[in-house]
Structure formats: C-alpha cells, structure tokens
Amino acid sequence: MLALRQLLRRSVHPQRACHTGIATPVTSVADAVRTRDLQALDLSCSQDLLCRNLVCEKVGEPCICRLASVLERHAGTLTWLSLSGNGLEALPDALTALRSLRYLDLSANRCWTCAASRQAAQVAAQGVGEID
Ligand SMILES: [Zn+2]
Numbered sequence: 001m002l003a004l005r006q007l008l009r010r011s012v013h014p015q016r017a018c019h020t021g022i023a024t025p026v027t028s029v030a031d032a033v034r035t036r037d038l039q040a041l042d043l044s045c046s047q048d049l050l051c052r053n054l055v056c057e058k059v060g061e062p063c064i065c066r067l068a069s070v071l072e073r074h075a076g077t078l079t080w081l082s083l084s085g086n087g088l089e090a091l092p093d094a095l096t097a098l099r100s101l102r103y104l105d106l107s108a109n110r111c112w113t114c115a116a117s118r119q120a121a122q123v124a125a126q127g128v129g130e131i132d
Contacts, residue, residue: 025080032070040080043067044105049086061087068092075099084108 025042026032029049032041043049051063058065071078071094078098082105083091089110 025082029066029070033073037077038074039077041070041074041078042080042082043086044082045085049083049088062089064088064090064092068094071095071098079103081105 023039025040026035026038027042027046029043029046032038049062049064049067051058051061051065053059053063053065056063056065067083071081071092075094075097076099079100080103081098081101082103084105085108087108087110091106091109091111
C-alpha cells in the first residue's frame with residue numbers, strides 16, 4: 001500500500017498539465033458541472049471548496065460537499081485533478097471511483113491524520129501514473 005507521502009511525491013504542479021497532452025484544466029466547480037466529458041480539473045487554492053451548505057457542519061470552511069458530487073459526475077473521464085492548497089481535512093470517497101485518473105495533486109491540505117482519507121488517497125494512487 002502506498003503512503004500518502006509517496007503519493008504526494010508523485011504529484012505534479014498544475015502548470016505542468018499543459019505538457020501531458022490533456023485538455024486545459026477547468027478551474028471552477030460551476031464549469032466542471034457544465035462540462036461534458038471533463039478530463040482535467042484544477043481546484044487548487046479554490047474558493048469553490050468553501051462550504052456554502054447551511055446544514056453542513058463545515059459551512060464557511062473548506063469542505064468536500066460540492067467536490068464529491070463533481071467527482072461522481074465525471075468519474076469515468078477525469079484524468080487530471082489538483083486539489084492542492086485548500087486546507088481540506090478529508091477527501092471524498094468519490095476519489096476512489098475515478099477510473100481514468102492519472103495525475104493527482106493533494107499537496108497543502110490537512111488530511112494527514114484521517115484514516116478514511118488516507119485510504120481514499122491510496123486507492124486513487126493506484127491509477128496515478130509516473131511523471132517523466
Ligand atoms: Zn460542507
């Protein structure tokens with residue numbers, strides 16, 4: 001099993017997406033919802049991940065509410081994903097269902113200690129390719 005730190009070492013900087021032959025990353029949740037066959041999603045340091053769900057205990061803080069539904073919607077096509085710099089304390093289970101994922105950046109979040117998040121990252125890492 002891969003440790004989360006190993007996974008992060010394999011991650012790529014968002015600017016490098018243009019070198020991978022993958023479409024230009026979409027950078028907002030609203031655009032991600034609208035886009036068909038979404039391949040690349042860059043939500044690094046994103047205001048979109050601040051929770052606006054009034055019934056969620058994390059309202060006003062970084063949260064995976066909206067992210068989870070976006071990942072579920074694009075589970076079959078998403079190949080490139082950056083969630084870096086959001087201070088997330090957990091990762092959505094939907095991360096484990098990204099069948100096409102090749103690049104994943106989870107750096108600068110706060111999900112080090114959550115066992116469920118670590119497991120999600122490990123499962124996702126199985127689909128993460130090496131960077132040349
Ligand atoms: Zn929330």
